[in-house]
Amino acid sequence: MKTRISAMMCLLCVLGSADLTRAEDPSSQRVADPYATSSDAPTMSSGTLEPYLSFMAGIAFPRSADATFKDGTQPTVVEDVDYQTKHSFGGNAGIWFPTRHKLAGFDLGVEITGFLWYADVACCLDNYNRDPATGAGTTTEINGIYIGSNFLIRYPMAISEAYPNGRWHPYVGIGVGAHQLAMKPGGSRGVGFQNAITELRDTTVGFQGVGGIKAHLFKYVAAFVEAKYLHAHHDGLTTDRFGQSGPAFDPNTGFQGVQVANPYESTIDTILVHAGMSMHFDIKP
Numbered sequence: 267m268k269t270r271i272s273a274m275m276c277l278l279c280v281l282g283s284a285d286l287t288r289a290e291d292p293s294s295q296r297v298a299d300p301y302a303t304s305s306d307a308p309t310m311s312s313g314t315l316e317p318y319l320s321f322m323a324g325i326a327f328p329r330s331a332d333a334t335f336k337d338g339t340q341p342t343v344v345e346d347v348d349y350q351t352k353h354s355f356g357g358n359a360g361i362w363f364p365t366r367h368k369l370a371g372f373d374l375g376v377e378i379t380g381f382l383w384y385a386d387v388a389c390c391l392d393n394y395n396r397d398p399a400t401g402a403g404t405t406t407e408i409n410g411i412y413i414g415s416n417f418l419i420r421y422p423m424a425i426s427e428a429y430p431n432g433r434w435h436p437y438v439g440i441g442v443g444a445h446q447l448a449m450k451p452g453g454s455r456g457v458g459f460q461n462a463i464t465e466l467r468d469t470t471v472g473f474q475g476v477g478g479i480k481a482h483l484f485k486y487v488a489a490f491v492e493a494k495y496l497h498a499h500h501d502g503l504t505t506d507r508f509g510q511s512g513p514a515f516d517p518n519t520g521f522q523g524v525q526v527a528n529p530y531e532s533t534i535d536t537i538l539v540h541a542g543m544s545m546h547f548d549i550k551p
């Protein structure tokens with residue numbers, strides 16, 4: 267009996283040792299970690315792509331700029347148009363590529379981004395939306411829309427088996443896209459006074475620089491904060507520079523007010539600060 271028990275124990279030891287050897291072999295199908303085939307720290311270089319979707323909100327800080335009027339009205343140039351700081355919101359959709367080993371630890375990415383912000387010029391700025399001689403003035407309502415592509419580079423930090431693309435990472439990028447401003451000259455300036463002119467839009471090329479930091483709260487959910495610098499030159503902007511627009515419609519008299527819009531050109535630079543959440547996915551080979 268003792269001989270049989272000893273033989274069985276020896277057989278179990280041999281089988282256990284062989285099974286453990288196979289489990290530790292990276293080529294074995296029993297290896298749960300797909301990155302274990304590399305002796306290095308886990309990375310995306312095994313071929314895994316990382317698509318993501320982001321939603322963000324924040325504040326836009328348009329910088330004061332000069333307006334050059336094109337309709338012969340004087341003065342031709344109004345300096346330091348004070349575009350207001352207001353809220354902004356938008357979203358991104360992009361993908362990161364497994365290029366880390368080829369770029370000294372960095373990853374490359376590309377994304378489509380779109381966001382909306384507001385840059386009204388409040389009543390009243392002399393010769394821009396108020397006549398200094400009469401004191402008549404209006405608000406110029408402006409909302410901006412940007413849709414474009416960004417080319418990004420990031421440096422993954424805190425790489426682990428659970429977070430092969432890094433638990434957090436700083437990133438920077440540059441981009442180009444369509445920059446549109448929608449203007450409503452002759453805007454609200456009191457009770458009963460409505461917008462005198464519907465939106466007049468001008469679209470041009472916009473250039474963007476972006477930088478931020480993203481940290482994963484969970485494996486597929488991350489929070490981020492980023493800053494953008496947006497530059498564009500428009501030659502088809504409008505404002506009621508002497509406050510000549512009347513009410514769009516007077517319900518008492520049925521009067522349709524006059525609508526005045528003076529065209530101008532200006533270079534618009536805007537700083538945007540956004541915070542948001544993103545959902546990340548992986549596509550394994």
